[in-house]
Amino acid sequence: MKFPFLPALLLASAPLAHAAPPNVVILYADDLGYGDISCNGATAVRTPNIDRLAKEGLKFRAGYATASTCTPSRFSLMTGKYPFRQNGTGILPGDAALIIPTGQPTLPSVLKAAGYRTAAVGKWHLGLGGKGGIDWNKPVSPGPNQVGFDHSFIMPATADRVPCVYMEDGRVVGLDPADPIKVSYRHRLEGEAPPLEKDQRKVQSDPQHSMGFVNGVGRIGHMTGGTKALWKDEDMSATFCKQAVDFIRASKDKPFFLYYACHNIHVPRVPGPQFVGKTSMGPRGDSIVEADWQVGEVLRVLDELKLADNTLVILSSDNGPVVNDGYLDQSVVKLGDHKPAGPWRGGKYSNYEGGTRVPFLVRLPGRVKPGTTSDAMVSQVDLARSLAKLAGASVAADAFPDSKDVLPALLGESPTGREEIVGLGSQVTLRRGSWKYIPATGGKKASTPDQLYDLATDPGEKTNLAATKPEEIKQLAARLKEITSKVTPREPVTEE
Template sequence: LAKRGTAFTNAHCQATLCNPSRSSVLTGLRPSTTGIHGLSPGIRQVERTKDVVTLPQTFTRAGWETFTCGKIYHDGSIPQKDRDSEFKTWGPAPGQSLPDKRFAKLPGNPIRMMDWGAFPEKDEDIADTFTREAVGFIERNKEKPFFLYFAPHDVHPPTIPHPRFVGTTGLGNRADMLSELDWSVGEILKTLERHGLAKNTLVIFSSDNGASPMNENGHLPNGPWRGKKSQLWEGGHREPFIARWPGHIASGTTSDDLVCLVDLPATAAAVAGQKLAEGAAPDSFNLLPILLGQPEAKKRDSLVVMSGKGDLAIRQGSWKYIPDLALANGWDSGPVKPNAPARPGLFDLSKDKGESQNLYKDRPEIAKRMAGLLTNAQSAKSTRPPSSK
């Protein structure tokens, strides 16, 4: 996919946890605005987002067919009666088309994991089912403009790959499931090719938070970046982001432009030829000019990210500022004593990908500027420059 498109090496989610991250993807609002910081509530269960026009609704209003399957709305937060107002067509999704919640206790894993997408009855058939549904949607709508949000189970526990993928990587079940995910993406791309749709279809591949395991049999899922899911370290919010659109997006290229998943709603509006309503998606930056390689494209200057416990950090250029390192580990942060002084952190990621050299005391002028940027962003009604709608 990357060989036929552009891989963005400086891509991030807005929140290092799945539900608040996807809430930002759907609404174009940062988590500190939505108030969604954890695994609940859903976007239609809070005052700020209960009536906002979402990413799929932008395409629906433009007359496109829309389809989803998999883990998008967290744990069935969209009632059955309201589903059609979000996507025109639904495939299998947790809490939507499934029986009561099922749980799986994995061998050697003391945590009782919720199975977010068990459909059908056998867990190992989930990928086949989701992929078949997505391919079927494309084939039924090949003569129409369509938006497909494919959210496979394969990146989330419990890790139960189909038997034909077991052992394919030599790195364990989770890596085998990622091999299964690669197959699913390939089947969707083959379908576009088979029906002559590839040249007229924008494909974006990404994820909604950093990998949870930090070492799998010698493989480092987050590469050189420190940290993991729920944490403020780079490994918590760095994401893959590959965009392919033959004839529009350059092939086999990389970009270090700063991009974020919260930018997808404004980008979707531009792709669909729709104008964002006044005040809609105020934290979403239109990436389309960047994707198309336009030399005068406006680019994102900074980014605020949130941990799994609601704490914030800010990125600008190569600099990263964390107001209190005691809170950087998200869910894994220990208790903080009341009135304990904060321990700020400042890191130059161009020289320190592991965020191990705290330059807060060495570069006080940069630390002060970054702290001010974060304060201003928290109080701003919109973090999107006016020219990037």
């Protein structure tokens, strides 16, 4: 697909000091908490491959996703735009339309225009097709390939949502035309198998995750057909990892951008048999080990092809951790002393630091000093503009409205990143300097007062200072109102 808007937005600039523009690999984990990796203090689980990135690169103490849930964070990473700027960017059902307008610049489209070969592998969860609904038995468009990716091999949404199939470049992989797929998020489908008894289930699940069953695992939504195309949960990591490695091999002779969004450690946690029992924490811990293995496979092929020295690798997560998230997988009873969010309060879905302060590691040999740690504040929304600069392309000021060029901080060349961090949990929050502000909420059933924490002295957000710091509250509230004042309706997505 052509992007007619890009020539006006991309201005030639001298590439940074590399023999060739560096390759870019983003390893994007799902629900992986700050404290879930051993280089951030975990002891109940070991993550040697992730730790290798920290040892050979830069670890951020203040690296953030833009939201404490998945879809909005992924939207920001791709568009350089806060999710609240556009309506309809919350957690999407599996049959949602694409929420990224095809007529606007994205991180992959900018890198593609700069000469990169681009691929998305793994979890997508940004919608597919237009508003007229999806026919899974035909090519589905628009999708990843229409917003800048040359190649895509994805799951449409999440592992706990139907349809439970892989899609490659807009087509369901392995679909038998004689066994068409039907999907509904509203009602049971004719011919759908009856719900399984609890003793027949591979993993016990709550009612929300027991609408339909695929491979003995409860899912959100109903699905019939596509029997030959169904994924096998135990094989998902190996399948996605092979696709990622194959893309790197096929792209070794030109600059490439790989967005590898592995599905670990999102529920349902059904790790491959070689990872079962690797930790004392049950499937959640074993799934962390499985995620680490995938990181190791990517690093291994970069070494094998002698690409490591000219490849920027970024590892992060779409939001903070969650333990029990709808499946009874022993995640709570076997947690022990493990602290998934590390020193931070909260986790997935929350307004506190643990919801958005996530693992954030960067490696680029020769540019990033190995074994270093930074307190600079960086956000995933900044990757669009910062990586465009790394690729030697300047982007017009209005292309990525909330993305800032923090490349010097990302490469460890500056101790300063952005001045403020905007987060989205149940509401929009603001960190400015060491102050963390969570606005009051109203309502008869649920109301909370303003919250203000000094993260310099209270990193665990235990002491609310709002009552004693009215001037700080006033200033932060005014700034947050200024930031959030522009919200637009969901923009149209071009159907192709």
